[in-house]
Amino acid sequence: MKSAQLSVLSIRALVLLGAVWLTLPGLALAEKPDDAEALRGVEVGRVVWDINMGDPAKLALYLKVMDETYEDLQRQGVKPEMVLTFRGPSLALISTDHTDVPLDHEPHYEAIAAQIQTLLAKPGVRMEACSIAARLLELDRKTLLPGIAFVGNTFVSQIGYQSKGFANILIF
Template sequence: MKHVMIALLVLFPSLLWAGSPDDKQALGDLTSLKMVCDVNVGEAKLLLRRLELIDETYSQLIDAGVTPTVVVAFRGGASLFVTKGGKYVATEDAEMKKEIQGWIDQFSQHGFRIEQCAIAAKAQKVDPADFLAAVSVVQNGYISIVAYQARGYALLPMD
């Protein structure tokens, strides 16, 4: 019988799991928090997943009774996906770009600040006028990110 129990626990470790996962220990008595998400992944599918994770994190904080203040800072290859039109991405990424832009719209509706680094825009050869209306172009994304951190925002690296 002992061997059967050990085998069950090895084969089904979920049997050891009691209850549902939660973040109560980490959140403690927090009622608000501030985070800046550093988004720089330039692959459409991965970028889409990162934005989904930002939304999931936001929703879970709201559900836990914590009010988040969120900045999403784009730089690197991610810059190409927060532009108007289709000229900056490959044809096969056009549909995912629309989904990514849907997340930008939703984030904007949630009150997120959405920033784009001008240095990254220049490196990616993106005209600053081509960014979505919800996106604020900042001179230097690194300055922006460290300044938010100096003001108490936690850094959430997204690749």
């Protein structure tokens, strides 16, 4: 009889512990809402990200959001096709030359490099850097992070991808 009472108490304790766990903010894993209405009839999600920013902390954050966007599309049955085009001051953030980078910014540059490699490992992701911006910034194309294609003009890339049905999202 004692073992049956102990078993009932153990089950009640587990149920109570589970209920408390689910009500603690930040600990419960709430199901993420879907985007069913917007994605109705969409089989492939094509986006070209127009990246033109010079803030390393912001870019590191945006790259995480782009990765989450990729995962959200997949989770909802849409095949992601993403192109990240870097122009303007963003080129300095995707360079391996950190000669003039303040020491307190180094972790952001490392986060950017890691997130870029994570994204490039995903099917359907491509990255391009603008040769015009490189020329204006006097940035050596050999210092670009591995996997980023060097193109003549990312404005031309934007025109081409948008003509192929890619949505354009500005990141600045």
